[in-house]
Amino acid sequence: xxxxxxxxxxxxxxxxxxxxxxxxxxxxxxxxxxxxxxxxxxxxxxxxxxxxxxxxxxxxxxxxxxxxxxxxxxxxxxxxxxxxxxxxxxxxxxxxxxxxxxxxxxxxxxx
Amino acid sequence: xxxxxxxxxxxxxxxxxxxxxxxxxxxxxxxxxxxxxxxxxxxxxxxxxxxxxxxxxxxxxxxxxxxxxxxxxxxxxxxxxxxxxxxxxxxxxxxxxxxxxxxxxxxxxxxxxx
Numbered sequence: 139x140x141x142x143x144x145x146x147x148x149x150x151x152x153x154x155x156x157x158x159x160x161x162x163x164x165x166x167x168x169x170x171x172x173x174x175x176x177x178x179x180x181x182x183x184x185x186x187x188x189x190x191x192x193x194x195x196x197x198x199x200x201x202x203x204x205x206x207x208x209x210x211x212x213x214x215x216x217x218x219x220x221x222x223x224x225x226x227x228x229x230x231x232x233x234x235x236x237x238x239x240x241x242x243x244x245x246x247x248x249x
Numbered sequence: 250x251x252x253x254x255x256x257x258x259x260x261x262x263x264x265x266x267x268x269x270x271x272x273x274x275x276x277x278x279x280x281x282x283x284x285x286x287x288x289x290x291x292x293x294x295x296x297x298x299x300x301x302x303x304x305x306x307x308x309x310x311x312x313x314x315x316x317x318x319x320x321x322x323x324x325x326x327x328x329x330x331x332x333x334x335x336x337x338x339x340x341x342x343x344x345x346x347x348x349x350x351x352x353x354x355x356x357x358x359x360x361x362x363x
Contacts, residue, residue: 170349181253181339181354182292225291229348237348239291 142226142240149246156213158243160226163207168231171202171209176223176242185224186211221247252276253355255340260360262334270325270358272340278353280346281323284339285309286357292339298323299346327360334362 143161150156174182188200199212223242230236253274262268280299284292294307298317312331338358343350
């Protein structure tokens with residue numbers, strides 16, 4: 139069964155690029171990787187989703203190497219408002235419905 | 250404004266009492282979900298519904314019940330059978346019930362059982 143592992147916390151500074159890596163060793167061929175952002179006392183918000191190689195949208199990039207055992211969420215030029223918890227999850231495509239949520243990475247951006 | 254509303258934001262109940270958490274959406278989404286979040290952990294799926302009058306158990310359904318009588322509403326009842334009900338409860342919806350459909354979350358209800 140797929141399981142995601144991500145760092146508990148990370149620090150960075152305003153204007154820097156932040157990369158958060160997630161390990162998912164048992165990911166199946168058809169499974170997808172998704173990232174959500176959560177602020178305190180709020181529900182998570184979708185950031186990006188991908189299957190392989192690289193996906194980019196207006197807020198982030200997602201890099202997935204060929205072996206797909208890990209993935210990296212890249213946040214360009216972070217600001218203080220990017221301080222949040224970031225969740226990596228595996229979307230299991232072979233079952234009726236299953237999302238495997240990681241425990242989250244608490245990202246703190248300093249001025 | 251379109252969105253998902255959950256009420257109340259904070260809820261306190263005595264042990265042994267059933268309590269119902271409200272979730273309403275005006276996004277015209279077919280699918281709705283209930284999650285539980287405990288400190289320092291990811292989300293765990295309690296129940297989900299892909300269409301009105303139908304719902305399925307998630308990973309931790311024991312001690313919970315739901316109904317889906319209207320497309321817009323998906324209330325969750327935390328029963329006295331739930332051993333450790335104190336948690337942050339999140340409701341979400343998506344356009345369809347597909348695994349890849351983006352889920353939109355409400356603001357959550359923090360339940361404390363005394």
